Amino acid sequence: MSKDMLLWDETLFSNGEILEFDYLPDYFVHRDSQMQSLRFSLKPALRGMRPVNCLVKGPPGTGKTTAVMKVFNEMKEYTDNVVFVKVNCQMDSTRFAVVSRIYEQLVHITPPSSGVAFRRLFEKVIKYLLDANKTLVVALDDINYLFPEGHADEVMYSLLRAHEQYPGARISIIAIISDVGIPYRFDPRVGSVFLPEEIAFPRYESDEIGDIIDNRIRHAFFQDVVSSEARDKVVSYVDMTGDLRIGIDLLKRSGLNAERRARRTVSVEDVEKAYEASRLLHLCRNIKSLSDHEKTLLRLIAKDSSLQTGELYKAFHEITGLGYTRFYEIIEKMHVSRLINADFSGKGMRGRTRYVEPVPDSKDILKCLE
Numbered sequence: 001m002s003k004d005m006l007l008w009d010e011t012l013f014s015n016g017e018i019l020e021f022d023y024l025p026d027y028f029v030h031r032d033s034q035m036q037s038l039r040f041s042l043k044p045a046l047r048g049m050r051p052v053n054c055l056v057k058g059p060p061g062t063g064k065t066t067a068v069m070k071v072f073n074e075m076k077e078y079t080d081n082v083v084f085v086k087v088n089c090q091m092d093s094t095r096f097a098v099v100s101r102i103y104e105q106l107v108h109i110t111p112p113s114s115g116v117a118f119r120r121l122f123e124k125v126i127k128y129l130l131d132a133n134k135t136l137v138v139a140l141d142d143i144n145y146l147f148p149e150g151h152a153d154e155v156m157y158s159l160l161r162a163h164e165q166y167p168g169a170r171i172s173i174i175a176i177i178s179d180v181g182i183p184y185r186f187d188p189r190v191g192s193v194f195l196p197e198e199i200a201f202p203r204y205e206s207d208e209i210g211d212i213i214d215n216r217i218r219h220a221f222f223q224d225v226v227s228s229e230a231r232d233k234v235v236s237y238v239d240m241t242g243d244l245r246i247g248i249d250l251l252k253r254s255g256l257n258a259e260r261r262a263r264r265t266v267s268v269e270d271v272e273k274a275y276e277a278s279r280l281l282h283l284c285r286n287i288k289s290l291s292d293h294e295k296t297l298l299r300l301i302a303k304d305s306s307l308q309t310g311e312l313y314k315a316f317h318e319i320t321g322l323g324y325t326r327f328y329e330i331i332e333k334m335h336v337s338r339l340i341n342a343d344f345s346g347k348g349m350r351g352r353t354r355y356v357e358p359v360p361d362s363k364d365i366l367k368c369l370e
């Protein structure tokens with residue numbers, strides 16, 4: 001066997017777990033001002049005051065969740081009087097699910113999933129906080145998943161108005177929005193009590209991406225495993241999508257590809273092959289945040305883009321029973337988020353007939369909808 005070949009029990013990874021999604025990196029840079037804003041907003045909690053609510057927003061993979069978790073961990077070192085809870089709104093997407101998650105993290109008991117009313121569970125949460133004289137900071141991560149069905153307003157409203165009904169309760173919210181271009185808006189009733197400190201997470205610059213990727217390569221792989229061409233390729237893919245998560249996923253997959261070929265180095269081809277697999281990641285995240293009705297309509301469009309708008313509406317109405325206004329709203333929303341092209345002023349028009357066309361590949365859309 002050639003010396004260049006990797007033996008079956010050998011690996012290219014010196015520390016592969018740092019390429020996992022849930023790994024909280026020690027090396028977290030280029031987010032100093034955002035971390036500082038988070039610290040200042042939460043600082044009042046150390047003195048028993050209610051922290052300032054925050055609205056953290058930016059495109060996917062720009063370090064929002066990581067920054068909030070790191071600041072939570074820092075603050076936990078300083079105080080026992082504040083409880084920090086992160087709720088993943090993609091998994092817990094109703095008011096009841098959110099408050100169950102909070103309850104679970106406070107008392108370390110999972111509440112029953114049925115037979116308990118929201119109000120009763122919420123009262124238990126408040127009672128715990130008041131008895132223990134603790135402040136609660138809730139990070140509602142990926143809150144954009146709560147908008148389609150209108151749960152975002154409900155959740156925010158319940159948490160933010162708690163002190164009116166239960167004097168002395170101190171709850172503050174960090175709402176984290178993964179901005180995938182889908183417009184969102186809080187109800188004015190929520191707006192009037194939320195008044196957040198807005199913290200923007202812009203896309204990273206090329207050299208920042210290079211810096212972060214280099215650090216991961218250095219710690220995850222043995223020396224000289226990732227060629228500089230392969231490294232540049234990863235950086236250019238991240239630059240294209242703006243999503244660091246894709247870069248880290250690419251490192252893992254291309255390392256595994258090289259291992260599968262029993263190579264001692266990761267090549268550009270390994271990265272290209274890995275990109276094919278992670279290409280769908282973005283689109284699927286975007287599509288998964290749609291409501292069921294929106295998914296239904298998108299499926300119809302992806303299955304047959306030759307349907308005229310009238311025919312499309314008929315098919316949609318037959319499945320969902322929804323009227324034209326709602327249909328049109330969904331078309332608008334998916335047009336804005338660039339899932340479909342419904343520009344009736346020009347492109348979407350053929351002759352006098354209107355068509356709606358998918359923007360990404362129909363096959364890819366259907367794969368994400370599976």
Ligand SMILES: Nc1ncnc2c1ncn2[C@@H]1O[C@H](COP(=O)(O)OP(=O)(O)OP(=O)(O)O)[C@@H](O)[C@H]1O
Nearest residue numbers: 027028029059060061062063064065066178244245
């Ligand atoms: N500045 C950074 N330094 C090191 N690693 C980073 C940095 N920013 C992001 N990462 C890494 O990139 C990945 C994505 O980051 P994170 O999950 O925080 O993004 P996000 O903004 O919450 O994305 P989304 O909107 O999709 O939820 C994580 O694995 C994280 O460790």
Ligand SMILES: [Mg+2]
Nearest residue numbers: 064065141142
């Ligand atoms: Mg996140």
